[in-house]
Amino acid sequence: MADVEDILKRIEAHKGVIGTVVVNGGGIPIRTTLDNSTTVQYAGLFRQLTTMARSTVRDIDPQNDLTFLRIRTKKHEIMVALENDFLLIVIQKPCE
């Protein structure tokens, strides 16, 4: 029910979230809270990674599709959600 903008703002304000990037189908970031160079880097690299991951999933079963990708690193967790060729990247530092 809530506006997409509102939810994005809530995510960005959530505890531990370092930044969010929304990337469109052409690989261009359309909304970000990180600085320019980091944004471009994330957009490019994750576009490649998700394409590969998606290819893997669909090779196994063409009727299946990739919806999320969560990468847990030493420093933080990167969550990538895929929808309609768009990418939503959220970087969160889980507070422990």
Added chain:
Amino acid sequence: MPVVVDQMAVHFVLEGRLIHRNSDEARRLRAMGDLPEEAVTVETGTEPDEEKTDTLATPVKDEGAVEEVGEEERPDSVALKTDKKQPKITNQINFSGRVTQTFNNPLREKSSQTVRPPCCDFSATTNQWLIYDAYMEETQKQEQNKEKQKATLPKWLMEHKDLTKVGKAVKMSERMVHQNTFDEIAQNFKYFEDASDELRDEEGTLLPLWKFQYDKAKTLSVTALCWSTKFEDLFAVGMGSYDSRKQEGGMVVLYSLKNSSFPEYIYPTKSGVLCLDIHKQHSNLVVVGLYDGCVAVYNLNIEGVEPMHKSIAKTGKHTDPVWQVRWQNNDMDNNTNFYSMSSDGRVVSWTLVKNELVYTDIIRLNGAVSEGPEDAQLPIFTYGRAFDFHKQIDSLFLVGTEGGKIHKCSKTYSSQFLETYNAHSMTVDTVKWNYFHPQVFISCSSDWNVKIWDHTINTPMFTFNLRAAVRDVSWSPYSSTVFAAVTADGKVHVFDLSINEYESICQQSVVDEKTKLTHLEFNPTYPIITVGDDRGYVTSFKLSPNLRTKPKVKKGQEVPKGPEFEEAKMEKLLSLLRQSPV
């Protein structure tokens, strides 16, 4: 060929060129141009040979000279030839070609190189799924052509700067972020079982899980809680105020356990919400009773904050706050309907017929006959405060009144109560039928008491004094002998009658003492309870194993389960009581 021997010396050889007169060639020659004598055939054969020898120089003169030469040598033949004008025979074998050689132009090489047309490298991989996608696209296109749909806007137009495309992904991401932050709680909810319960003998504890709050509802208190049956993680919270002096609007807010920081659905209302209920089958319908007497039905599937239906003064709106609403099974025409009860004394049935709300009065509480003289003096206190419908018998229901009495009523008898119980000395806040045993119900009141009844007997089976005003009580959906109550001093009490008939097996203070707890609900599937308080917070707790014990079985026996067993369990307890008068 003459035979050559050693002693022989050849002086002269002349190859003969005689053609037999009956041979093919002789016939052909005869047909073409009369050959009178054998000698002619020989000559015509030789002439082409002579011409062949003169190959240089093209001028005709030379040819003529050759011809003359030929003529001189063979006058006979030439004369014959010119007379008859014999056409020259060109056969495959004796063919004469005329070759000339022209001057060879000198060759020069000249090359030019153009600018290379712009190229780009193109590489692609095809996979099974790319091919599959292409085929899917084709079939879809064909289907569209068949249906002759209108062309949609080009994709690039819509995509540009349009965030609504990621709507679902954003929602999921929020939940994922939330899960990460509250990871511990999620793990506890799913897997934690308090091991120390084994040491604790009979008592259990409540493990606090998520805490739900909505900052726009900070000044409101929780007045109603209801779990959805279809979506086990969704629950509705009604917010309003019990204080009649402080009425400032209300809200209906639905939360999911997956996101405790922000509600899934928010519906602000003009007047405080006092009660709500989610339909058991159609989980998108929520009926709400308001302080100003209205009842409203919200449809969660529809966008927007307005209710789908709302009762107004013309259509039978109550004149006093609506204290309880409950969905009923669909009536005979398959229309959804619900009951509402208000302190104006009316119990009303509302039916949703063709998008309209139609009401029918069922009972008027002030006009009931079985009142004694004391009630006639104070009529206001007979008005209903809480009701509950029997789980199996659809027409039977209980009404708890503001005077402390509980009436057993039937939908079919509108003027008379089936039975009245003198339950409490103050307002009955809640009455609830037991989920398993068809004769048992529980009631609680601000007179500090919780009472359990058998509806066939006029006196309570069990009475518990909780030392503070009890605002809500609820049976557990998994056991017929377990129930929980919340009190105004911030405590949750959990009882299990099969373990301990006199005391609670868990008494836990969940909020500070100044906060009053107002409502409590068990989740139908998970072992958690939600508790609402008057500060607008809803806290969820996990029940420790001791609170959900199944009875011990001897080795080899199956664990008895199911409603019949639960009923039997309760019956056993009650029968003990019935034998010995309390």
